[in-house]
Amino acid sequence: MANILIGVSGGIACYKIPSLCRLFKKEGHDVKVILTDNASKFVTPLTFESVTGNRAYTGEFDPGLDPEIIEHIELAGWADKFIIAPATANTVAKAAQGIADNLLASTLLVYTKPAYFVPAMNTNMFNHPATQNNLRILAERGNILIEPDSGELACGTSGKGRMKEPEELFRLIEGERPLAGLRVLVTAGATVEPIDPVRYISNYSSGKMGLAVALKARELGAEVKIIAGSISADCSGFDTVRVKSAEDMLNAVKENIGSCDILIKAAAVADYAPVEAALQKIKKSEGELVIRLKKNPDILKEIAPLKKHSQVFCGFAAESENLNKNAIRKLNEKKLDMIVANDISRKDIGFGSDDNEADIFFADGSSEHFDKGSKKKLAELILIRAAGLLK
Numbered sequence: 001m002a003n004i005l006i007g008v009s010g011g012i013a014c015y016k017i018p019s020l021c022r023l024f025k026k027e028g029h030d031v032k033v034i035l036t037d038n039a040s041k042f043v044t045p046l047t048f049e050s051v052t053g054n055r056a057y058t059g060e061f062d063p064g065l066d067p068e069i070i071e072h073i074e075l076a077g078w079a080d081k082f083i084i085a086p087a088t089a090n091t092v093a094k095a096a097q098g099i100a101d102n103l104l105a106s107t108l109l110v111y112t113k114p115a116y117f118v119p120a121m122n123t124n125m126f127n128h129p130a131t132q133n134n135l136r137i138l139a140e141r142g143n144i145l146i147e148p149d150s151g152e153l154a155c156g157t158s159g160k161g162r163m164k165e166p167e168e169l170f171r172l173i174e175g176e177r178p179l180a181g182l183r184v185l186v187t188a189g190a191t192v193e194p195i196d197p198v199r200y201i202s203n204y205s206s207g208k209m210g211l212a213v214a215l216k217a218r219e220l221g222a223e224v225k226i227i228a229g230s231i232s233a234d235c236s237g238f239d240t241v242r243v244k245s246a247e248d249m250l251n252a253v254k255e256n257i258g259s260c261d262i263l264i265k266a267a268a269v270a271d272y273a274p275v276e277a278a279l280q281k282i283k284k285s286e287g288e289l290v291i292r293l294k295k296n297p298d299i300l301k302e303i304a305p306l307k308k309h310s311q312v313f314c315g316f317a318a319e320s321e322n323l324n325k326n327a328i329r330k331l332n333e334k335k336l337d338m339i340v341a342n343d344i345s346r347k348d349i350g351f352g353s354d355d356n357e358a359d360i361f362f363a364d365g366s367s368e369h370f371d372k373g374s375k376k377k378l379a380e381l382i383l384i385r386a387a388g389l390l391k
C-alpha cells in the first residue's frame with residue numbers, strides 16, 4: 001500500500017478533502033496531510049487527524065514537532081504520491097516559481113516525483129494569464145494537472161474552476177493506467193544542422209507535440225524517454241537525451257530503440273544539411289553565398305530493419321500539400337504501424353500552436369480523423385491507438 005501525502009491550500013473546496021482522505025484510507029493507504037495556514041481556516045487540522053489517524057502538519061515551526069526531524073524533507077521522502085488539492089492560485093504560483101515560504105511549498109520543492117495538482121478557484125482567477133502560465137510551467141515539469149470542471153461555483157458565479165468530486169479525483173489518481181509497464185520513446189523538436197560555428201539550418205518545430213506525447217504517456221503510466229533536438233518546451237522533468245543534428249538523432253534513436261515498446265517520432269528532422277560545416281565563421285563578402293546541401297539520413301527508414309515484432313512505431317507527416325497521399329506513402333515506405341498526418345500550412349494548428357488537427361493512418365489501411373483539439377488530447381489518442389497495436 002502507498003504513502004499518500006495531500007497538500008491542502010486555502011480554497012473553498014477544502015471541505016471535500018476529508019472525504020478524499022477517507023477514500024484513500026479505505027483502500028488501505030497511509031495518508032498524511034499538510035495544510036497551509038489559510039486552509040486550516042476552512043477545515044481544522046483536527047478533522048484531518050481524525051480521518052487519517054496521523055498528525056496533520058501546518059508549519060515547520062509548530063510546537064510539538066520532533067526536533068530530530070526536518071518535516072519538509074521527511075514528508076517529501078515519505079510520499080509515494082503527493083496530491084495538492086485544492087491547489088489555490090496562490091499555491092500554484094508558489095510551486096511554479098519555486099517559492100518555499102510555508103511547509104507545503106517547501107515540501108513541493110524537495111519532492112522529486114511528479115505531483116498531482118488539482119486547481120480549484122473562481123473562473124477569472126483560473127483563466128488569468130498568470131495562473132494559466134503557472135499551470136503550464138508545472139505541467140511542463142512533468143506534474144499531473146487534474147483540470148477543474150465547469151459549473152456553479154461557491155463564489156456565486158458560473159464557469160470553469162470547480163474541483164472534481166472526491167470520488168472522481170480518487171478514481172483518476174488511483175484509476176487504471178493503460179500504459180503501465182510500457183516504455184515509450186519520444187523524439188521531439190527540430191534538428192539543427194550547422195553551417196559554421198554561429199549559423200545553422202533548422203525548422204519551426206517547437207517540440208510541443210512531442211512533449212504532449214511524453215506528458216500524456218507518463219500520465220497513463222508509461223516509463224518515458226525523450227530524444228530532444230532544439231525544443232522550446234521544458235522537458236527537464238524527463239529522462240532526456242539532447243541532440244543537435246539529424247545524424248546525432250539517428251545515433252540516439254539507434255542506441256535507445258532496443259529498450260522501448262512504443263516509438264513516437266514527433267521530431268522535425270531536417271532533410272538536408274550543409275555538405276561541410278565551416279570550422280571558422282564564414283565572412284561576409286560581395287555576391288551570393290552558395291551552401292551545398294547533402295541529404296540527411298532518413299531515421300525511420302534506417303531503423304526499420306531494427307524493429308522487433310513486439311514493437312509499435314508511429315511517425316508524423318507534417319505536410320503543406322497532398323497531405324494524405326504523402327502520409328500513406330511514408331507509412332508504407334518506412335514500414336510504420338501508424339502515421340499522424342497534419343497540415344503545417346494552417347496557422348491555427350501545427351508548429352508552435354497548442355492545438356492540432358490530424359488524420360491517423362494505420363498499416364492495415366484504416367484511418368481515423370482527429371478534429372481540431374489540444375495536442376494533449378491528440379497525444380492521448382495516438383498513445384491509446386499505439387498501445388492497442390502492441391502484440
Ligand SMILES: Cc1cc2nc3c(=O)[nH]c(=O)nc-3n(C[C@H](O)[C@H](O)[C@H](O)COP(=O)(O)O)c2cc1C
Pocket residue numbers: 008009010011012013036037038039086087088089090091120121122125
Ligand atoms: C471564502 C474564501 C474562499 C476562497 N476560495 C478560493 C479558491 O477556491 N481558490 C483559490 O485559489 N483561492 C481562494 N481563496 C483565496 C485564497 O484563500 C488566498 O489566495 C490565499 O492567499 C491562499 O493561500 P494558500 O495558497 O497559502 O492556502 C478564497 C478566499 C476566501 C476568503
